[in-house]
Amino acid sequence: MSISNFSDKLKKYAELIVKVGVNVQKNQTVVLYISVQQQELAHLIVEEAYKLGASDVIVKWSDDFVNRQFLAHASQERLENMPDYIVAEGNYIVDQKAARISVVSSDPDAFAGLDQKRIATYQSARGKALRPVMRATSNNELAWTVVGASDKAWAEKVFPELKGQEAIDRLWEEIFKTTRIDQPDPIQAWKEHDEKLRSKAAWLNExxxxxxxxxxxxxxxxxxxxxxxxxEGAGSFNSDDVEFMANMPTxxxxxxxxxxxxxxxxxxxxxxxxxxxxxxxxxxxxxxxxxxxxxxxxxxxxxxxxxxxxxxxxxxxxxxxxxxxxxxxxxxxxxxxxxxxxxxxxxxxxxxxxxxxxxxxxxxxxxxxxxxxxxxxxxxxxxxxxxxxxxxxxxxxxxxxxxxxxxxxxx
Known part of the structure; x- marks a missing residue:
């Protein structure tokens, strides 16, 4: 099974992520966290962000294999201490009020079988080092969004009866459906969805x-x-009153x-x-x-x-x-x-x-x-x-x- 018009849909998806997800503004810095397996989507997101006037699109590539090797073999000292450049980069993101796009596609079992204590040690040290970014994000000072992309290991976990490309295509179909890419005008569809969730939030606030x-x-x-x-429901507003969609789907x-x-x-x-x-x-x-x-x-x-x-x-x-x-x-x-x-x-x-x-x-x-x-x-x-x-x-x-x-x- 191959997805009809896959490249058209992926392009629409990239556009939605940039325009609705983080709502990139002129001269804004954009940081994209994405797997090395997702090069096609990454290129489309970068292109769309520059089209909207981004001053700089920083791509932070990640790789499950590399991350697993690091967690398995890094010294205890390294797990406990973040290098200065990670702290500096976090501070730079906050200072620039960068828009942050996180694309999740990892194998859900990527770190199965590793020593949990080592993972917890590393996560705790990283959390402390990146506290300013996390704080600015959870305060909605920055625009941020988390979206999904289909990858082989994840797709086969979700659809165990399918293998390889078939599983990947099937998961892409679901991602496109849940993010309204299958609708005639995805951006308009998100506007309407945003209003519906807002009305529920308004009632609860009352x-x-x-x-x-x-x-x-x-x-x-x-x-x-x-x-x-x-x-709150659906859209949020950053400290410059720019609306963004923290999660797609939501x-x-x-x-x-x-x-x-x-x-x-x-x-x-x-x-x-x-x-x-x-x-x-x-x-x-x-x-x-x-x-x-x-x-x-x-x-x-x-x-x-x-x-x-x-x-x-x-x-x-x-x-x-x-x-x-x-x-x-x-x-x-x-x-x-x-x-x-x-x-x-x-x-x-x-x-x-x-x-x-x-x-x-x-x-x-x-x-x-x-x-x-x-x-x-x-x-x-x-x-x-x-x-x-x-x-x-x-x-x-x-x-x-x-x-x-x-x-x-x-x-």
Whole structure:
């Protein structure tokens, strides 16, 4: 099976990423993180960005094989210490207010079998070194987007019955469908989608629930929400008031929880691909905002290293609502990639809150954020909890209960 008009669709995709994803402005620096396998898409993105007037497009190539060799063989000293040039590059990106495009296409099992402790050590050191970039990104000071591209190892994981080019084509089809490239005018289609999600976020912002209560046959958890929290859907705005689309696809509206008020238990409903490993059947028990018990049917070791990242990794930083009838959920496909799977399902995130999820949060210090119930952490990992039998109630300050979701869809 080959995709008809593949090169036309890929060109449209590159255009969408540059115009809607990060909305490149004149004289802006653009940084593109992309696999060496995705040269064709990279060239199209670079071309489109320069067409829109970018001053500089910096391409940061990555390679699963090279990364695996590094994690397997680098000295402990190197894993613990980032070279100065990485720190300098991060600071440069922030100073330039660069637009960041991340194209995910890695093998979900890229680092399976490696020593998890080494991976965790490296991720922690890198997280510290790139803290200014992560902070500017999570404050929406910069425009940023995460998108997908089909690669052999990932495609064969998603479609195990297919091999090689057939699997690659099949995954491209799904990527084009979920990002609306199959529609006559993808850019217009995204505008309409943006408005629809905004209206849901506007309703939730008006309600200002004090907490959400999630119930399903495998979940019963109450998650507090901070005062003056802000729900967002689809598009965001950077500090220059330029709209961008942080995730494509996206089907969610999300905010931050009050990380001090989380009680109950929750079980994941989809596999999670995290740091080159697959985790399945995760269960968490929360008391007073902290995870007091955590287990995984697959990937327990990886999960324990994630939760040991820092104090904030023992709580939540995001609650996101995604209707079960969403296109990705209805496709019945598990993508083994959070960008897609989180848009098929209600999800929560272990770790950091986005400061923009609360009024004036982007102007607050870490201490001030924590005082408002916002979670501060070096990590932010989404996991999926939604299903067709998930009910969610909004609980008002005075105890009034308002149905938000019934049987996995907006009530």
């Amino acid at each position: 309600e200002q629930f004090s907490a959400l209560h999630y119930t399903s046959p495998i979940t019963d958890i109450t998650i507090g929400l901070p005062k003056n929290h802000i729900w 089907e969610e509206v999300f905010t931050a929880p009050d990380c001090r008020r989380i009680d109950g238990y929750v079980r994941s409903t989809k596999p999670l691909s995290y740091s080159g490993n697959i985790l399945e059947g995760m269960e968490f028990t929360f008391k007073d905002g902290k995870i007091i018990k955590a287990s995984a049917e697959k990937g327990q070791d990886v999960l324990e290293h994630l939760l040991a990242t820092d104090e904030g990794a023992l709580s939540l930083g995001e609650v996101a609502l995604v209707p079960d009838p969403s296109p990705i959920s209805q496709s019945g496909i598990t993508f083994f990639e959070t960008l897609f799977d989180e848009n098929a399902s209600d999800h929560l995130a272990i770790g950091a809150s986005y400061p923009f999820s609360i009024e004036n949060g982007t102007k607050m210090t870490d201490e001030e954020l924590a005082a408002e119930g916002m979670n501060v952490s070096q990590t932010h990992v989404d996991f999926m909890i939604g299903s067709a039998d998930m009910n969610i109630d909004g609980i008002k300050e005075d105890g009034t209960i308002v149905p938000v979701f019934r049987n996995g869809d907006w009530a």
